[in-house]
Amino acid sequence: MNAIDAVGAGERSLPRMLRPHVRSFAAVAILQVVGALAGLAPLLAVVELGRTLLAPGPVDEAHLWWVVTAGAAGLLVRLLFTAASSGLGHVLDGQVQLTFRRLLAARLGRVPIGWFSRRRTGELAKVVGEDVSAVHPLIAHAPGELVSAFVVPLVSLIYLFTIDWRLTLITLIPVVLAIALVPLLMLPARTREQEEFDAAMGRIASSVVEFVQGISVVKAFGGSERAHGKFLSAVDDFVRTFFRWVRGMSLVAAGMQLALSPPFVLLVVLIGGTSLIRSGSLAPADLLPFLLLGLGLTAPVAALGHGFDDMQAAGRAVGRIREVLDVEPLPEPAHPVAPQGHRVELRDVRFGYEDGREVLRGIDLVLEPGTCTAVVGPSGSGKSTLVQLLPRFFDPDHGSVVLGGVDLREIGSRQLYRMVSFVFQDVRLLRASVADNIALAVPHAERDDVVRAARLAHIHDRILELPHGYETVIGEDVKLSGGEAQRLSLARALLADTPVLVLDEATAFADPQTEQAIRQALATLGGDRTIMVIAHRLETVADADTVVMLENGSIVERGRPAELLAREGRFAAFWRSQGGLPG
Numbered sequence: 364m365n366a367i368d369a370v371g372a373g374e375r376s377l378p379r380m381l382r383p384h385v386r387s388f389a390a391v392a393i394l395q396v397v398g399a400l401a402g403l404a405p406l407l408a409v410v411e412l413g414r415t416l417l418a419p420g421p422v423d424e425a426h427l428w429w430v431v432t433a434g435a436a437g438l439l440v441r442l443l444f445t446a447a448s449s450g451l452g453h454v455l456d457g458q459v460q461l462t463f464r465r466l467l468a469a470r471l472g473r474v475p476i477g478w479f480s481r482r483r484t485g486e487l488a489k490v491v492g493e494d495v496s497a498v499h500p501l502i503a504h505a506p507g508e509l510v511s512a513f514v515v516p517l518v519s520l521i522y523l524f525t526i527d528w529r530l531t532l533i534t535l536i537p538v539v540l541a542i543a544l545v546p547l548l549m550l551p552a553r554t555r556e557q558e559e560f561d562a563a564m565g566r567i568a569s570s571v572v573e574f575v576q577g578i579s580v581v582k583a584f585g586g587s588e589r590a591h592g593k594f595l596s597a598v599d600d601f602v603r604t605f606f607r608w609v610r611g612m613s614l615v616a617a618g619m620q621l622a623l624s625p626p627f628v629l630l631v632v633l634i635g636g637t638s639l640i641r642s643g644s645l646a647p648a649d650l651l652p653f654l655l656l657g658l659g660l661t662a663p664v665a666a667l668g669h670g671f672d673d674m675q676a677a678g679r680a681v682g683r684i685r686e687v688l689d690v691e692p693l694p695e696p697a698h699p700v701a702p703q704g705h706r707v708e709l710r711d712v713r714f715g716y717e718d719g720r721e722v723l724r725g726i727d728l729v730l731e732p733g734t735c736t737a738v739v740g741p742s743g744s745g746k747s748t749l750v751q752l753l754p755r756f757f758d759p760d761h762g763s764v765v766l767g768g769v770d771l772r773e774i775g776s777r778q779l780y781r782m783v784s785f786v787f788q789d790v791r792l793l794r795a796s797v798a799d800n801i802a803l804a805v806p807h808a809e810r811d812d813v814v815r816a817a818r819l820a821h822i823h824d825r826i827l828e829l830p831h832g833y834e835t836v837i838g839e840d841v842k843l844s845g846g847e848a849q850r851l852s853l854a855r856a857l858l859a860d861t862p863v864l865v866l867d868e869a870t871a872f873a874d875p876q877t878e879q880a881i882r883q884a885l886a887t888l889g890g891d892r893t894i895m896v897i898a899h900r901l902e903t904v905a906d907a908d909t910v911v912m913l914e915n916g917s918i919v920e921r922g923r924p925a926e927l928l929a930r931e932g933r934f935a936a937f938w939r940s941q942g943g944l945p946g
């Protein structure tokens with residue numbers, strides 16, 4: 364089973380995701396440890412040189428050369444192994460990031476389309492981009508550094524113990540002092556200050572974002588002082604919190620730094636060593652290894668402290684990645700059934716985005732082939748939600764949406780998208796050529812067909828005006844207006860030529876061209892198609908075969924447009940209130 368299938372099977376914990384890379388992790392750690400241990404050789408060589416040279420009697424030159432060679436060899440091995448570990452660590456990092464991105468892509472390909480709202484797009488960009496990259500320290504540095512941080516001091520300690528156990532214990536005093544201070548960093552007051560610090564940072568960040576994002580509105584409505592004031596008060600608030608945080612942390616942090624600092628370590632070793640030498644229980648040359656290796660004992664503790672922030676950030680990033688991987692996918696049928704025809708039926712459909720808040724409350728509706736159904740209703744009545752059920756952006760909580768006699772849940776997604784296309788207001792265009800954007804559903808479409816669809820969607824002339832015509836890259840060579848983007852997406856749907864078409868008539872970009880394009884497309888397409896349109900204009904409603912009036916998630920009126928208007932019921936009243944009918 365490969366890693367992507369593993370996710371499908373619900374195996375999403377970090378260790379399981381990293382399992383395929385265990386050997387590489389081990390190799391990185393082993394190389395790093397060997398390199399770090401070899402790094403002790405030059406130090407030990409200096410110690411041995413000192414002891415040999417300071418010893419009474421003639422100097423054994425051959426022994427000296429041997430020691431120097433061993434020290435140099437150690438240095439070389441250290442360089443080679445550290446470089447190899449770092450290189451392999453970074454390759455591994457690349458592989459793990461690729462695994463994460465593949466897992467994310469696989470999962471995102473299967474979550475309900477409706478899950479991708481505008482807000483989510485920003486968050487997702489962060490998860491797939493920044494957060495995956497933030498895992499770097501965890502993968503490339505942590506395994507080796509962590510293991511070396513324990514192994515190197517341990518080997519040094521064992522060596523020092525063989526020389527003099529009393530001075531070894533004295534050498535450990537700075538490390539013990541620093542570790543003893545750690546609980547002070549975790550006092551409830553410190554944790555609270557840390558939380559307040561994070562919250563104050565968050566307030567600054569959000570007030571900056573608010574200020575920058577809303578700058579045009581703020582300026583236009585003369586509220587710049589108020590918005591600015593909000594930012595300033597967030598900064599004042601941060602400064603106060605920061606002082607409290609620093610006051611609490613700085614004493615402890617300074618104490619730890621002092622305990623681990625080289626002068627303090629040297630002082631402790633010198634005082635302990637000198638008193639042992641004076642009492643005659645330590646040879647003066649034996650003080651040397653303690654002075655050299657003692658410094659090495661505290662360095663990993665300090666290094667771990669520095670890496671801690673990076674590691675914490677990486678841990679939080681992994682958490683956000685897992686949140687995305689944990690989104691429930693839209694189940695694909697094990698044995699897809701092919702629909703017979705394209706009659707659409709909604710049977711007692713109930714749906715809510717959140718538990719306990721129904722947006723659609725029991726919709727029964729039949730869309731016959733060859734008809735156009737217009738959905739109307741006040742803002743928030745559930746129109747978009749209703750039409751989004753047809754391309755299976757979500758599954759209903761209760762009831763079913765049936766296409767050609769088959770529940771959408773039984774139809775494979777490929778088959779479904781060959782039958783249903785949609786044009787919504789929230790148009791997404793790819794950073795690709797205009798032609799590729801139109802031919803998204805039919806990648807091998809002939810240019811003539813692309814052009815025909817573009818003409819029908821009233822966008823052909825505009826495309827010819829673009830710098831490279833149909834080869835113009837959207838988002839790079841040109842940025843289209845909202846109405847143009849919607850017409851392009853209409854051309855895309857027209858080229859896909861599906862028997863079911865779902866449209867949300869533009870409100871935001873209500874330019875006459877887009878309006879005309881949609882009406883003309885609806886009139887030309889017609890034929891045997893099943894069309895559903897959220898109508899905002901009376902002309903569109905008048906062209907439809909059936910009107911469905913939604914209110915608060917329920918259908919309150921339905922029928923032919925002229926009949927409904929004549930009936931003077933809810934639809935006529937609503938339309939009049941919208942200024943669609945003379946009062």
Ligand SMILES: Nc1ncnc2c1ncn2[C@@H]1O[C@H](COP(=O)(O)OP(=O)(O)OP(=O)(O)O)[C@@H](O)[C@H]1O
Pocket residue numbers: 477480716717722740741742743744745746747748749
């Ligand atoms: N992605 C979402 N997550 C949570 N709630 C949502 C989401 N989309 C819509 N809603 C809520 O569902 C309800 C119906 O919204 P919907 O967009 O379907 O109505 P609408 O009739 O199309 O409104 P409008 O004409 O203003 O677009 C609203 O209360 C809305 O706040």
